[in-house]
Amino acid sequence: MAAVDLTTHPGHLARRLQQAHYLLWNTMVSEEITSPQFAVLNALVAEPGLDQRTVGERVGLDRSTIAEVIGRLIRRGLLDKVRDPQDGRRFLLRLTDDGVRTHRRLTVRTARMNQVFLAPLGPEEQAVFIDLIRRVADAAEGLRDPASSLAAPH
Amino acid sequence: MAAVDLTTHPGHLARRLQQAHYLLWNTMVSEEITSPQFAVLNALVAEPGLDQRTVGERVGLDRSTIAEVIGRLIRRGLLDKVRDPQDGRRFLLRLTDDGVRTHRRLTVRTARMNQVFLAPLGPEEQAVFIDLIRRVADAAEGLRDPASSLAAPH
DNA sequence: CAATAAAAATCAGTGCACCGACGAAACGGT
DNA sequence: ACCGTTTCGTCGGTGCACTGATTTTTATTG
Numbered sequence: 542m543a544a545v546d547l548t549t550h551p552g553h554l555a556r557r558l559q560q561a562h563y564l565l566w567n568t569m570v571s572e573e574i575t576s577p578q579f580a581v582l583n584a585l586v587a588e589p590g591l592d593q594r595t596v597g598e599r600v601g602l603d604r605s606t607i608a609e610v611i612g613r614l615i616r617r618g619l620l621d622k623v624r625d626p627q628d629g630r631r632f633l634l635r636l637t638d639d640g641v642r643t644h645r646r647l648t649v650r651t652a653r654m655n656q657v658f659l660a661p662l663g664p665e666e667q668a669v670f671i672d673l674i675r676r677v678a679d680a681a682e683g684l685r686d687p688a689s690s691l692a693a694p695h
Numbered sequence: 696m697a698a699v700d701l702t703t704h705p706g707h708l709a710r711r712l713q714q715a716h717y718l719l720w721n722t723m724v725s726e727e728i729t730s731p732q733f734a735v736l737n738a739l740v741a742e743p744g745l746d747q748r749t750v751g752e753r754v755g756l757d758r759s760t761i762a763e764v765i766g767r768l769i770r771r772g773l774l775d776k777v778r779d780p781q782d783g784r785r786f787l788l789r790l791t792d793d794g795v796r797t798h799r800r801l802t803v804r805t806a807r808m809n810q811v812f813l814a815p816l817g818p819e820e821q822a823v824f825i826d827l828i829r830r831v832a833d834a835a836e837g838l839r840d841p842a843s844s845l846a847a848p849h
Numbered sequence: 850c851a852a853t854a855a856a857a858a859t860c861a862g863t864g865c866a867c868c869g870a871c872g873a874a875a876c877g878g879t
Numbered sequence: 880a881c882c883g884t885t886t887c888g889t890c891g892g893t894g895c896a897c898t899g900a901t902t903t904t905t906a907t908t909g
Contacts (some may be wrong), residue, residue, distance in 0.1 A: 544741035545802055547754070551812055552716040552730055552805075554828045557755050559713040560896070561835030562706040563865095567897085576706055577865065587698035594887060600701070601711050606866050608888070613864080630874050630887040648699055651706075658705055661834035666827060673816060673824045674708045680815035681715030714866070717895095721867085731895065748857060760896050762858065767894080784857040784904050 551677070562658065569654040570647060573617075577602065577610055579651065582619065582644040585636050592631040593622075601682075619643055705831070716812065723808040724801060727771075731756065731764055733805065736773065736798040739790050746785040747776075755836075773797055 547553040566576050574582075580600040585591060591599070597607030611634065614620040619640035625631035636644070659667045701707040720730050728736075734754040739745060745753070751761030765788065768774040773794035779785035790798070813821045 543799060543802065544737050545805070547734055547737060548829060549825060550805065550809060551825065551828070552713075552720065552809070553734060554825065554832060555709065555713045555716050556730065556895090557832045557836070558828055559706075559709045560755065561832050561838075562709050563896075565835055565838065566706065575864070576710065580701055580707060583698050583701060592887080601714065602865085603867065604888070605868080605890085608890095609865075628875070628887085632888075645697060648697065651699070651704065655704060655706070657838075658831065658835060661830050662827060669823065670827045670831070671703060671705065671708065673820060673827070674705070674712055675702060676815050677812065677824070678708060678711045678715050681719055681812060682711070684715075684719065684811075710865090717867075729894070746857080756895085757897065758858070759860085759898085762860095763895075782857085782905070786858075 565654055565658055569657065570650045574643065574647060577606075578614055579644070579647055581607070581610055581614060582636065582640055582647075585620070585634055586641070586644055589635055590633050592625065592633055594631075596634060614640070719808055719812055723811065724804045728797065728801060731760075732768055733798070733801055735761070735764055735768060736790065736794055736801075739774070739788055740795070740798055743789055744787050746779065746787055748785075750788060768794070 563576070570576075570579075577600065581596055584596050584599040588599075593607055593611060594604060596611070597604060600607075602610065611620060611622065615622055619637055621635050621637055622632045623635075625633050659670070662670055716730070724730075724733075731754065735750055738750050738753040742753075747761055747765060748758060750765070751758060754761075756764065765774060765776070769776055773791055775789045775791055776786045777789075779787050813824070816824055
């Protein structure tokens with residue numbers, strides 16, 4: 542009888558929120574392009590010619606994951622990857638014409654999806670929600686390396 | 696130059712929030728038991744003897760995923776699974792002694808982790824945050840089957 | 850009571866997300 | 880010019896999450 546009420550646990554709610562968004566994306570935006578894939582396209586619209594690692598940093602994905610996502614986008618012909626002539630370790634990324642078109646087409650739909658997603662909240666609440674979630678996420682992300690003496694006992 | 700500011704997109708923020716929580720869980724709670732696994736243990740502390748599908752419903756996981764999670768918990772000896780004598784399709788789930796101990800041990804740590812996670816917000820903000828995130832998640836989950844004419848064009 | 854429908858679980862396939870280890874390229878200082 | 884270090888990308892392994900198809904068992908209906 543020592544069970545906990547998970548609906549008061551932000552982590553559990555975060556997971557459910559993310560899943561709900563995943564489903565809504567599939568029905569309202571695209572079944573072929575995922576939300577992380579769109580984030581990569583978007584980062585390259587803003588800054589063409591970025592290298593792989595930096596794109597991952599911009600959208601919040603580690604090196605392994607970004608490599609997979611980029612691999613899929615290249616296979617679908619939305620992205621090109623060329624070795625940096627200045628630095629042979631890097632790959633420079635660039636959208637294809639199809640990639641640009643896809644990004645433009647999906648941008649409209651993401652805006653509509655966001656409206657539906659936030660519809661249960663009033664206008665002021667929506668702004669508060671965005672602000673709170675961003676502050677928590679930012680703080681937790683900054684909580685990674687710094688000597689942090691938060692390690693679990695066992 | 697038609698790039699979007701993803702820090703205003705709740706879906707993108709939800710993903711980052713979930714990732715941040717995942718990392719914090721690993722450092723502050725356990726590297727062996729994951730948050731969804733703990734949720735399953737917790738559901739079975741509250742209601743011992745549930746079947747697999749119902750546990751999935753309680754914690755918000757579909758049939759495929761809950762099967763995998765339960766498989767891991769059984770392999771680690773935290774859970775037992777027996778056929779329902781009344782209904783041969785079902786498997787009834789029950790915690791082992793080790794499962795009960797693990798749940799108790801982790802409960803304390805999750806509470807501490809939640810404090811750290813929500814620390815960037817003031818006390819009232821924390822309550823608002825929980826309320827908003829729950830309302831959005833609940834609404835989006837209820838948005839699944841009902842004929843919903845939200846389907847994407849292409 | 851047999852044919853059919855519904856429900857529980859599994860399986861195959863795709864995709865995101867992490868870690869740790871590895872190889873190749875570049876940089877730094879001596 | 881050289882050796883050690885850092886950095887970029889890859890690879891292997893684990894785990895969550897979904898869909899759609901299949902299997903087994905139960906329930907329903909003609």
